[in-house]
Amino acid sequence: MQNFDYYNPTQIVFGQERLHELNNLVPADAKVLVLFGGGSVKRFGTLDKIKASLGERKVLEFGGIEANPKFETLMQAVDLVRTENVDFLLAVGGGSVMDGTKFVALAAKKDAEHEQLLFNGFGAVPVKEALPLGCIVTLPATGSEMNTFGVITYNQQKYPFNSPLVYPKFSFLDPDLTLTLPKEQVANGVADAFIHVIEQYLTQPQNAKVQDRFSEGLLKTLIEDGPITYNDNTNIEARKNFMWSATSALNGLIGVGVMHDWSTHMIGHEMTAMFGIAHGRTLAIVLPSLLRERTEQKRAKLLQFAERVWDIVEGTDDEKIAAAIDKTESFFNSLGIVTKLSHYNIDETAIETLIGNMEKMGLTNLSETGDLTLDIVRKILIAAK
Numbered sequence: 535m536q537n538f539d540y541y542n543p544t545q546i547v548f549g550q551e552r553l554h555e556l557n558n559l560v561p562a563d564a565k566v567l568v569l570f571g572g573g574s575v576k577r578f579g580t581l582d583k584i585k586a587s588l589g590e591r592k593v594l595e596f597g598g599i600e601a602n603p604k605f606e607t608l609m610q611a612v613d614l615v616r617t618e619n620v621d622f623l624l625a626v627g628g629g630s631v632m633d634g635t636k637f638v639a640l641a642a643k644k645d646a647e648h649e650q651l652l653f654n655g656f657g658a659v660p661v662k663e664a665l666p667l668g669c670i671v672t673l674p675a676t677g678s679e680m681n682t683f684g685v686i687t688y689n690q691q692k693y694p695f696n697s698p699l700v701y702p703k704f705s706f707l708d709p710d711l712t713l714t715l716p717k718e719q720v721a722n723g724v725a726d727a728f729i730h731v732i733e734q735y736l737t738q739p740q741n742a743k744v745q746d747r748f749s750e751g752l753l754k755t756l757i758e759d760g761p762i763t764y765n766d767n768t769n770i771e772a773r774k775n776f777m778w779s780a781t782s783a784l785n786g787l788i789g790v791g792v793m794h795d796w797s798t799h800m801i802g803h804e805m806t807a808m809f810g811i812a813h814g815r816t817l818a819i820v821l822p823s824l825l826r827e828r829t830e831q832k833r834a835k836l837l838q839f840a841e842r843v844w845d846i847v848e849g850t851d852d853e854k855i856a857a858a859i860d861k862t863e864s865f866f867n868s869l870g871i872v873t874k875l876s877h878y879n880i881d882e883t884a885i886e887t888l889i890g891n892m893e894k895m896g897l898t899n900l901s902e903t904g905d906l907t908l909d910i911v912r913k914i915l916i917a918a919k
């Protein structure tokens with residue numbers, strides 16, 4: 535295991551019927567901007583409950599943050615924050631709204647060149663200040679509610695950013711707020727959370743027993759309770775476990791002291807940018823082919839994954855690994871996720887354009903060992919056709 539620092543200051547308020555506690559967590563004298571997406575939070579009454587909990591505070595609203603939030607949209611919110619002297623941001627939604635709010639928190643404290651916040655890769659953005667923010671999660675998936683990351687669309691490309699200044703002060707995880715999710719969004723969330731764990735777990739052996747066993751526990755929970763949540767809107771206990779798994783998958787804990795991969799995400803982000811396919815679905819297309827292509831590099835951990843996560847004990851090592859990858863792909867398919875590019879009419883010409891875009895973005899040496907080149911990306915995508 536490698537040396538590490540671990541710090542996560544986000545207060546999690548987990549459970550049903552707790553939204554009134556917002557009143558204790560948002561500063562009493564704050565001028566609050568509530569940010570949300572395309573309207574689900576208005577339609578289903580969440581916004582009214584939030585406004586009631588905020589009581590006498592001055593509250594402004596900014597709606598219309600789209601999925602895969604755009605720089606231009608968020609800059610409108612930055613203008614509003616600045617003209618109205620807002621001093622607290624409240625994100626109500628999924629990853630797009632939470633990420634967008636984090637960007638607004640950073641950009642509102644910066645006078646010019648706001649797009650520069652997006653050009654630092656996974657390194658921390660070089661700024662000293664951000665507005666404080668809190669989150670109310672309506673879609674368990676990204677873990678944005680308890681981490682320092684965001685992903686913003688700028689010039690038709692997706693750019694990640696990272697800053698410890700945007701750890702949410704608090705995040706509400708109320709499973710009731712997710713009951714209105716369309717089934718396909720639940721599926722996207724399960725796939726995204728599953729693959730967040732995989733990106734940090736399925737690398738090289740590091741003798742990091744705690745991280746490995748936490749990861750295996752999260753994967754097993756998603757395998758158990760993801761499909762229940764997908765199929766049954768009444769099982770609130772399964773939904774709670776799914777929700778906490780999604781947050782725990784990317785709140786930093788399982789990723790300390792170990793190598794990270796993130797190739798599936800880098801390829802998937804480009805697919806979302808080019809073809810508009812939802813984030814979780816792009817990952818589920820890439821991952822099975824990537825694991826088959828990288829079996830030699832990941833052999834030891836793939837075997838561990840087969841035995842401990844999928845309980846595969848019969849057969850040779852190669853057979854166990856192949857069965858584990860097949861089971862992973864079938865798991866995504868069981869959630870109504872198609873794992874083939876042809877379903878989206880993506881042919882070899884489109885794959886070449888995608889690879890060209892990844893090259894322009896400098897995404898040429900991926901994986902935990904930095905040796906996943908664009909030639910290998912091409913093989914992976916052709917195998918996923």
Ligand code: NZQ
Nearest residue numbers: 571572573574601602628629630672676678683685714715
């Ligand atoms: O906009 P509204 O009307 O609210 O509808 C949303 C949206 O259309 C809908 N929705 C959310 N909660 C709902 C609901 N509909 C009914 N009932 C509810 N309770 O769901 C749709 C998708 O929402 P979105 O926020 O886009 O989905 P998700 O949470 O999957 O977030 C995806 C974004 O997060 C980024 C992705 O790149 C993408 O931009 N990621 C952020 C990460 C992070 N911050 O750590 C890591 C991830 O790997 C990911 O890259």
Ligand code: ZN
Nearest residue numbers: 676726730799
């Ligand atoms: Zn993701």
